[in-house]
Amino acid sequence: MAAIRKPYPSDVSDEEWSLVAPYLALMDESAPQRQHSLRELFNGLRYVLRYGVAWRAMPNDLPPWSAVYQQGRRWMAAGVFEALAQDLRAVLRLAAGRKEEPTAAIIDSRTLRSTPESGPRAGYDGAKRKRGSKLHMAVDTLGHLLALHVTPANVDDRAEVGKLAEAVQQATGESVELIYVDQGYTGDRAADAAKAQGVELCVVKLSEAKKGFVLLPKRWVVERSFAWATRCRRLVKDYERYAETLAGFHILAFACLMLKRATEFMIQSA
Incomplete structure (x- = not known):
């Protein structure tokens, strides 16, 4: 199928596929569930993520939406993308001299x-004046996901600092010693939760004399990193039934x- 249809901008390249394919092969090619190409299933998942279409609105020249959805759920349940992200983060850090x-x-x-779709599990954020879901995220100093x-x-x-710090330490082998946060994380509760995971919480305060926008x-x-994620239209709002x-x-x-x-680094280094 991949050879006869026109490619979409969201399709995985040959170089990218050579890196990601070993992570996606959860079963042998002869398994009865493997009725569709893994690469095309991955392309279908990337299409939904990038362009934010409903599952049933997927183009007809990609595998059926139900097959893409089911395989995507299998990959997520198996932690495939977490493993891929962790390995790629290490490679990119080494490439950057870190x-x-x-x-x-x-x-x-x-x-x-x-x-x-997500309304039944939503809450109201009084500070942002939005009803929805909150994504709590940790990144390294290069912006890569932890x-x-x-x-x-x-x-x-503040209530999520402990859980997030614990996940960071698990992902990095307890190498993180310092976590930077904004003024929304002030207080002993957050500091103590971080300390319990062997991490010091550093609150970066906004200057009182600031004028306009300040980095x-x-x-x-x-x-x-949040801005990078919004390039994917599926992530602009919470369109998912499950968190x-x-x-x-x-x-x-x-x-x-x-x-x-x-892959860009591989090509440049070749």
């Missing part, structure tokens, strides 16, 4: 407005971004 695992991280949250999870939007950011040291990196699907799509988005950068 250590394989970071010693510092940045965390923040982003509220996504709910839709009829950990994330989703809660209703009314959950306090906060270190803190701007996670905001840029784990929303989290899975975000992990896939960052994995695809790092996959592209890794």
